[in-house]
Amino acid sequence: MNSAHCLERVQDVLANVPICSVREIQNGWDFFVLEINGEWMFRFPRRKEGRKRLKREAYFLGKVASRLPIPVPRYTILRMETPLPFGGYRKLEGVPLSRMGSRHVPVSAAKEIGRFLSTLHSLPKEEGFPPDHRDPQAWTGSFLELFDRAEKKILTELDPETGKAVTGWCALLSEHLKDASFSLCPVHGDLAADHLLVRNGHLSGVIDWGDARSGDPAHDFAALWKDLGEAFAREVARHYTPETDSAFWERADLYQKIAPLFGLSHAWEQGDEKLWQFSLIKIKSLMERPGRTRLADSQRGLRR
Template identity: 35%
Template sequence: MTSPEWAPEREVTPELAGRLIARRFPELRGAPVERLASGWDNTVFLVGGDWVFRFPRRQMAIPGVEREIAVLPVLAPRLPLPVPVPRFAGAPSDDFPWPFWGARRIPGRELADVRPADGDRVVLAAETGAFLRALHDPALAREAGEGLPFDPMGRADPAGRASRTYGRLDAIAAGGVWERDPAVEEFLAAAQGWDPPGGEPVIVHGDLHVRHLLLTADGHAAGVIDWGDVCLGAPAVDLSLAYAGFEGTAREAFLAEYGPVPGEQEAAARTLALNLTAALAEYAVSTGRDALLAETLAGLGRALS
């Protein structure tokens, strides 16, 4: 049986994480270590109640770990929401051959776990739009983008993303959690004929979806996490969240803060919204994450609304 693409190549346990951290950072020796979350590329631990450490799970995540360590300290002062700032950076060694890092915890819960009603997302959407306006400032890319690759995953390419989405939709339809939608099929068919949007590249988060936007207890944006795909690219790469995470008055609030989105950027963003939400839905089914599944299935509907 073929392993899912998110299966770890290395699984770090709390015990191993504690040993690795204690060996490299004596000031944290003896601090309690608890598993906080996991995703496709990293396993995350809370250390001493204050520090969040990210350990890669797959070899392909290593360049992203290195970019996070280098770029996040530069970006953080320029952005209106908290982002992780690496304070501890563990180099590869005999006991763990990959880099890892730790930053002060950003309190909050994933949007996918909170799942506020669409009508309660207006303020959150506006805060997210303002955040992306600052991140996508071309001046920031000119000042801090040196050395970043250009959209290495091809996420702003509608044709490529559309072709990758059919199999994901087939999987969740076969699992009985989603009924095929002719509007989605028609949109994806059209997207296979679209070119990537042009324009000056900006710094993009690269993987901005409902697991990577944190919320406060009262529904405001608390921060943006998981920057392993940070790169240069078209704004559409991040604007997918505007279409998968918000609709109606919430999306209007997002766009009021962010600014106008040209048609080719919107088309690429909606295509990526379908692709990412379908991938997350497939992942949610496989890993038994009911809240994430419900949020991503709703996101498939929002993406074309």
């Protein structure tokens, strides 16, 4: 993406604002980001499908921001015209939780995330999403499509042992998704530690809502599990008020296990060898630490 062209678009909408500093954020798969003056964040979709996601994200956050207990982006600029659509919002203060290290996560974080997810997951599933993002088949279909793509393009590139493990995880999660005994609700969709901001020892913002949609609440816990560990995810659940079904943690375990498949898929499409190797290492580390979800739940009961 041409950063100079992106900056020109920003200058057009900030015509009366002197631009003193520009920071490029290039590491996102779906969006190129410019931080302006340390005060504004501008997101540019990298691909055509990203335009719909940006529009959906801005609309959803505009509908629910005032009801969430933690600040989220509020888009005040949205330019969807071609050829270079983008959206902008005032930067939220805070440091990503991922930079703090597991030993330095604030004591209050689990409680505050639990409260945040309780509110988010209790919103009506119709809130801010078009019909094609509220249908259970849409949620299930997005994963079945990934599994089909993996079978055709990725598994053949893996060694037999790794391929067998990934195939097993996909098969188990497919069973759960086709059963669909869980209720859909609004989910963040990518609740990675990078997207949780902390300031003065408290959660100060939740960012990067491009994957938000009506989905399985266990998926947001899977993201916490993947980045911050099972113990932290279960501690968050102690402060989570919505009811969960009996397979909640098994699905969360499977979601976090198949997460590197997205990296492999993206790496395959982009020819990114570094990302391919990184994602492969993640999968192999998960193979060495088999899930204990069924045993854990049978011994101490669900969630708490």
